[in-house]
Amino acid sequence: MRTIPITVRPLTEQAFAPFGDVVSVEGAERRLINNGSTERFHDLAGIDVSEGGGRAIVSLFRGQPFAPPVVVAMMERHPLGSQLFYPLSGRPFLVVVAPDEAGRPGEPLAFLCPPGTGVNYARNTWHHPLLSLEAVSDFLVIDREGPGNNLEEREYPDVRYRIDAVAP
Numbered sequence: 001m002r003t004i005p006i007t008v009r010p011l012t013e014q015a016f017a018p019f020g021d022v023v024s025v026e027g028a029e030r031r032l033i034n035n036g037s038t039e040r041f042h043d044l045a046g047i048d049v050s051e052g053g054g055r056a057i058v059s060l061f062r063g064q065p066f067a068p069p070v071v072v073a074m075m076e077r078h079p080l081g082s083q084l085f086y087p088l089s090g091r092p093f094l095v096v097v098a099p100d101e102a103g104r105p106g107e108p109l110a111f112l113c114p115p116g117t118g119v120n121y122a123r124n125t126w127h128h129p130l131l132s133l134e135a136v137s138d139f140l141v142i143d144r145e146g147p148g149n150n151l152e153e154r155e156y157p158d159v160r161y162r163i164d165a166v167a168p
């Protein structure tokens with residue numbers, strides 16, 4: 001089995017745009033509300049879950065940490081809905097996505113998501129299941145509940161991708 005090392009890149013809106021949204025107060029529309037006592041960082045991500053009669057649900061994921069080398073053997077996607085992860089534990093986490101190549105995931109791209117920044121995978125975007133780092137970490141997750149199969153998983157048939165260092 002071939003193993004290909006991949007490097008971790010900094011997460012930017014531009015680099016992540018083909019795969020979804022970066023969820024951050026940086027650059028967000030800021031509204032001062034509640035008589036000036038509260039800042040509202042407005043409309044941070046596009047929640048796309050209505051396909052096939054779906055509805056948005058809010059969950060909490062408590063992820064076990066991964067340590068390098070992280071081996072990427074498979075990817076998954078949710079054909080019927082977007083999926084948002086927002087970190088609650090003040091730690092970075094690893095985000096791995098891939099372009100679609102004729103219905104299969106292509107070579108993955110790895111991003112380091114800094115503390116206080118999340119991602120919203122666009123509907124039908126190949127991504128690796130949650131990869132927490134350093135310690136058990138909690139995430140607020142917004143995704144879809146509803147009829148139909150919303151999970152497609154694909155193992156890379158003859159290659160593994162390896163992340164040796166998580167710092168970009």
Ligand SMILES: NC(=O)N[C@@H](O)C(=O)O
Binds near residue numbers: 076083127128129130
């Ligand atoms: N299966 C599930 O709810 N989680 C995955 O979709 C994931 O991206 O972690």
Ligand code: NI
Binds near residue numbers: 078128129
């Ligand atoms: Ni997922």
